[in-house]
Amino acid sequence: xxxxxxxxxxxxxxxxxxxxxxxxxxxxxxxxxxxxxxxxxxxxxxxxxxxxxxxxxxxxxxxxxxxxxxxxxxxxxxxxxxxxxxxxxxxxxxxxxxxxxxxxxxxxxxxxxxxxxxxxxxxxxxxxxxxxxxxxxxxxxxxxxxxxxxxxxxxxxxxxxxxxxxxxxxxxxxxxxxxxxxxxxxxxxxxxxxxxxxxxxxxxxxxxxxxxxxxxxxxxxxxxxxxxxxxxxxxxxxxxxxxxxxxxxxxxxxxxxxxxxxxxxxxxxxxxxxxxxxxxxxxxxxxxxxxxxxxxxxxxxxxxxxxxxxxxxxxxxxxxxxxxxxxxxxxxxxxxxxxxxxxxxxxxxxxxxxxxxxxxxxxxxxxxxxxxxxxxxxxxxxxxxxxxxxxxxxxxxxxxxxxxxxxxxxxxxxxxxxxxxxxxxxxxxxxxxxxxxxxxxxxxxxxxxxxxxxxxxxxxxxxxxxxxxxxxxxxxxxxxxxxxxxxxxxxxxxxxxxxxxxxxxx
Amino acid sequence: xxxxxxxxxxxxxxxxxxxxxxxxxxxxxxxxxxxxxxxxxxxxxxxxxxxxxxxxxxxxxxxxxxxxxxxxxxxxxxxxxxxxxxxxxxxxxxxxxxxxxxxxxxxxxxxxxxxxxxxxxxxxxxxxxxxxxxxxxxxxxxxxxxxxxxxxxxxxxxxxxxxxxxxxxxxxxxxxxxxxxxxxxxxxxxxxxxxxxxxxxxxxxxxxxxxxxxxxxxxxxxxxxxxxxxxxxxxxxxxxxxxxxxxxxxxxxxxxxxxxxxxxxxxxxxxxxxxxxxxxxxxxxxxxxxxxxxxxxxxxxxxxxxxxxxxxxxxxxxxxxxxxxxxxxxxxxxxxxxxxxxxxxxxxxxxxxxxxxxxxxxxxxxxxxxxxxxxxxxxxxxxxxxxxxxxxxxxxxxxxxxxxxxxxxxxxxxxxxxxxxxxxxxxxxxxxxxxxxxxxxxxxxxxxx
Numbered sequence: 001x002x003x004x005x006x007x008x009x010x011x012x013x014x015x016x017x018x019x020x021x022x023x024x025x026x027x028x029x030x031x032x033x034x035x036x037x038x039x040x041x042x043x044x045x046x047x048x049x050x051x052x053x054x055x056x057x058x059x060x061x062x063x064x065x066x067x068x069x070x071x072x073x074x075x076x077x078x079x080x081x082x083x084x085x086x087x088x089x090x091x092x093x094x095x096x097x098x099x100x101x102x103x104x105x106x107x108x109x110x111x112x113x114x115x116x117x118x119x120x121x122x123x124x125x126x127x128x129x130x131x132x133x134x135x136x137x138x139x140x141x142x143x144x145x146x147x148x149x150x151x152x153x154x155x156x157x158x159x160x161x162x163x164x165x166x167x168x169x170x171x172x173x174x175x176x177x178x179x180x181x182x183x184x185x186x187x188x189x190x191x192x193x194x195x196x197x198x199x200x201x202x203x204x205x206x207x208x209x210x211x212x213x214x215x216x217x218x219x220x221x222x223x224x225x226x227x228x229x230x231x232x233x234x235x236x237x238x239x240x241x242x243x244x245x246x247x248x249x250x251x252x253x254x255x256x257x258x259x260x261x262x263x264x265x266x267x268x269x270x271x272x273x274x275x276x277x278x279x280x281x282x283x284x285x286x287x288x289x290x291x292x293x294x295x296x297x298x299x300x301x302x303x304x305x306x307x308x309x310x311x312x313x314x315x316x317x318x319x320x321x322x323x324x325x326x327x328x329x330x331x332x333x334x335x336x337x338x339x340x341x342x343x344x345x346x347x348x349x350x351x352x353x354x355x356x357x358x359x360x361x362x363x364x365x366x367x368x369x370x371x372x373x374x375x376x377x378x379x380x381x382x383x384x385x386x387x388x389x390x391x392x393x394x395x396x397x398x399x400x401x402x403x404x405x406x407x408x409x410x411x412x413x414x415x416x417x418x419x420x421x422x423x424x425x426x427x428x429x430x431x432x433x434x435x436x437x438x439x440x441x442x443x444x445x446x447x448x449x450x451x452x453x454x455x456x457x458x459x460x461x462x463x464x465x466x467x468x469x470x471x472x473x474x475x476x477x478x479x480x481x482x483x484x485x486x487x488x489x490x491x492x493x494x495x496x497x498x499x500x501x502x503x504x505x506x
Numbered sequence: 507x508x509x510x511x512x513x514x515x516x517x518x519x520x521x522x523x524x525x526x527x528x529x530x531x532x533x534x535x536x537x538x539x540x541x542x543x544x545x546x547x548x549x550x551x552x553x554x555x556x557x558x559x560x561x562x563x564x565x566x567x568x569x570x571x572x573x574x575x576x577x578x579x580x581x582x583x584x585x586x587x588x589x590x591x592x593x594x595x596x597x598x599x600x601x602x603x604x605x606x607x608x609x610x611x612x613x614x615x616x617x618x619x620x621x622x623x624x625x626x627x628x629x630x631x632x633x634x635x636x637x638x639x640x641x642x643x644x645x646x647x648x649x650x651x652x653x654x655x656x657x658x659x660x661x662x663x664x665x666x667x668x669x670x671x672x673x674x675x676x677x678x679x680x681x682x683x684x685x686x687x688x689x690x691x692x693x694x695x696x697x698x699x700x701x702x703x704x705x706x707x708x709x710x711x712x713x714x715x716x717x718x719x720x721x722x723x724x725x726x727x728x729x730x731x732x733x734x735x736x737x738x739x740x741x742x743x744x745x746x747x748x749x750x751x752x753x754x755x756x757x758x759x760x761x762x763x764x765x766x767x768x769x770x771x772x773x774x775x776x777x778x779x780x781x782x783x784x785x786x787x788x789x790x791x792x793x794x795x796x797x798x799x800x801x802x803x804x805x806x807x808x809x810x811x812x813x814x815x816x817x818x819x820x821x822x823x824x825x826x827x828x829x830x831x832x833x834x835x836x837x838x839x840x841x842x843x844x845x846x847x848x849x850x851x852x853x854x855x856x857x858x859x860x861x862x863x864x865x866x867x868x869x870x871x872x873x874x875x876x877x878x879x880x881x882x883x884x885x886x887x888x889x890x891x892x893x894x895x896x897x898x899x900x901x902x903x904x905x906x907x908x909x910x911x912x913x914x915x916x917x918x919x920x921x922x923x924x925x926x927x928x929x930x931x932x933x934x935x936x937x938x939x940x941x942x943x944x945x946x947x948x949x950x951x952x953x954x955x
Contacts, residue, residue, distance in 0.1 A: 096557065206792035331561040331605060335605075336605055
């Protein structure tokens with residue numbers, strides 16, 4: 001139950017063997033099988049072989065040497081099944097590895113498996129997976145299971161249940177931050193473009209951002225540093241300058257100079273009034289205030305700010321994302337790869353497309369494709385996609401204005417509620433979309449943000465107390481290092497009681 | 507049925523044809539537009555396909571800037587304005603040879619707009635406006651004639667860069683269209699952005715044809731596709747114009763259609779109706795940044811443009827005293843304008859050389875570009891061949907003229923030369939008695955055959 005940075009030190013000091021680490025991890029994965037965190041678990045003998053190789057080698061300098069890591073099944077991994085949790089890619093084995101995954105492998109980490117998720121990254125519960133739902137390790141009591149969040153729920157649950165020391169997911173509208181919040185761990189989404197999307201099975205191209213799950217901010221810096229850097233395979237990938245690279249070293253420097261009680265002197269934190277909606281539960285509002293107090297105690301100045309276009313964020317997102325998704329998913333036609341309709345009947349070309357795609361895609365995916373097609377259709381384009389793009393610009397400008405006025409960070413809750421029951425049925429399919437209300441505006445603006453577990457709930461929520469509650473910290477574009485520094489500060493002061501190994505029982 | 511539109515015109519000058527042209531020119535780069543797969547013709551199927559070209563999950567486009575440079579040079583040569591910021595968009599439809607289910611193209615803001623090209627017809631000059639030139643991906647190929655039950659998809663061509671050159675409907679006859687396309691080919695070859703090989707499909711043309719009575723309102727236009735030679739383009743236009751005129755004269759209505767040209771029957775036939783329009787759901791390509799070109803880049807490309815055909819033609823007329831007709835023909839093809847000037851380096855008689863090229867090479871060689879004679883061989887040895895035959899030399903021509911194109915051409919040349927010699931004994935005698943220049947007369951006669 002150590003953190004990544006702690007076990008990394010032990011490995012480098014040869015205090016512990018990688019083989020032991022991997023063995024422990026494999027045992028934990030076996031124990032936590034009921035959580036359904038993984039779609040594919042890599043063969044244990046080959047993992048142990050990798051571990052032995054590292055133990056026998058002289059060189060342990062690589063950044064993440066010997067660290068077991070989970071990879072969301074939306075990332076292509078060479079020769080290892082990659083499904084995007086869909087029947088469409090049930091048996092798909094890519095011929096190449098995504099850039100960010102390759103960089104993690106090159107840093108010496110050991111990929112233990114591909115984690116479960118919402119199908120094609122569409123959802124915030126991880127219930128829509130073709131391979132069954134993921135269960136939140138905070139609530140394993142039969143009949144009272146909770147969602148881990150989504151779409152990267154498997155990655156979040158894997159890290160929270162100690163099945164890996166870190167995991168990567170992808171965040172389009174909150175798909176890393178929200179499951180991190182629901183699983184009580186750190187979820188980091190850098191600026192759009194900071195991490196390469198090459199090899200990430202696309203959902204919404206202008207929003208998809210690779211993200212990182214760990215159990216501490218320090219761990220996050222280590223993983224981030226291994227992944228960051230421009231990739232010419234991705235035209236939207238940007239250079240990392242000194243404000244958004246070498247975050248581990250920057251954090252160490254920050255820690256060494258930090259003075260408790262005044263470490264955040266001169267830092268202005270914005271609290272957006274429009275995020276304080278009536279629907280926000282008292283639990284969350286108190287949590288928010290708690291976080292504000294913690295930062296104030298460290299010397300930060302708290303300022304009320306206005307982001308007037310916030311209320312249009314969800315509608316804007318739920319036009320742009322499905323529109324781009326419907327386009328990105330056109331390629332799944334059963335001809336080149338993926339699911340193909342099997343029939344002895346002679347079909348017309350259109351029938352072939354329709355049946356292959358209807359069989360291969362789940363309900364939520366089909367729903368979003370239809371929504372997207374509608375928003376892009378000639379008669380609706382101006383009123384939907386066209387307007388949404390304009391609104392997106394206005395939302396971006398809201399944040400720009402705040403940061404230009406001297407605010408360095410914005411603090412908000414990550415989710416409107418604690419993690420809810422899997423059995424909870426919504427009366428209409430779009431109700432689930434309201435989970436994203438605090439994460440989506442930041443995705444539209446392309447800003448870096450991190451979700452931090454702050455404390456466990458005192459009140460009962462749907463039959464359970466002691467559930468993880470998290471806050472979200474947002475910074476200006478390309479200020480990852482500063483964001484992580486202040487996040488560390490909040491983490492230290494919050495002193496969250498993380499999920500213990502003993503608490504995970506079946 | 508009248509085949510020659512000019513004849514038709516003199517009988518009924520009340521009809522006008524309104525024609526627009528869309529030229530798809532494959533950009534001559536070593537790799538494709540958004541992927542680094544090789545761009546080459548005639549490879550084994552599906553061997554030039556990168557992740558991007560078969561739309562593999564997780565693949566992303568990466569712009570080949572050389573394609574952009576060549577397109578800009580082409581546009582400048584066609585007097586276009588460069589849009590300093592243009593955008594790529596996705597055009598969606600489902601078809602097996604379009605792996606992503608969308609084509610990356612330009613729609614609302616293309617790279618180049620508002621150009622023009624002035625063509626020289628026998629009696630007049632006309633300026634044809636170029637609406638736009640846009641960059642886009644080529645699709646793969648669907649082959650349905652190899653196997654009765656299967657459609658074969660070859661993605662080698664998928665993702666190759668294309669320049670789509672679209673004119674306003676300023677053209678009024680099949681002849682104008684032919685001259686226009688030849689001029690565009692000349693420019694593309696000179697700039698080096700396309701090898702314009704219509705047989706291999708590196709240059710493809712669609713035409714939009716409508717007719718109207720002089721002074722009347724515009725007619726409905728039909729699009730004709732599948733035209734892979736200038737000859738077929740001309741014939742298809744002529745057929746289509748008459749088809750439409752006949753329909754209107756019979757008080758019927760021309761419907762907006764896409765038609766194919768059948769070369770064997772010399773007709774256009776209905777392919778699909780344009781009335782059920784396809785909604786392509788265009789939106790800006792999110793995986794690519796807007797295409798931004800600076801003033802400096804534009805100027806630099808402008809300065810690196812070689813001498814364009816128009817200027818070359820004027821120079822040939824001025825400098826070498828060629829006439830319009832000769833100058834046009836020579837300038838049409840980059841290879842031959844260079845060949846001509848190289849020959850001039852060896853033998854300073856431009857009119858004669860021009861004459862020889864036009865009357866000998868262009869007539870003898872079925873595909874003008876395949877002349878493998880060097881300028882030296884051409885200048886000194888064709889005459890030599892005839893001289894030798896007259897002198898009774900029975901040596902095989904192969905030994906005298908190396909690398910001439912095909913056996914059949916040797917035989918033709920030999921045959922024609924022999925014929926001429928037997929037909930003009932008087933001139934042969936004059937030659938044998940020392941009048942060397944008479945050989946030109948004989949050469950001229952040989953060539954006329």
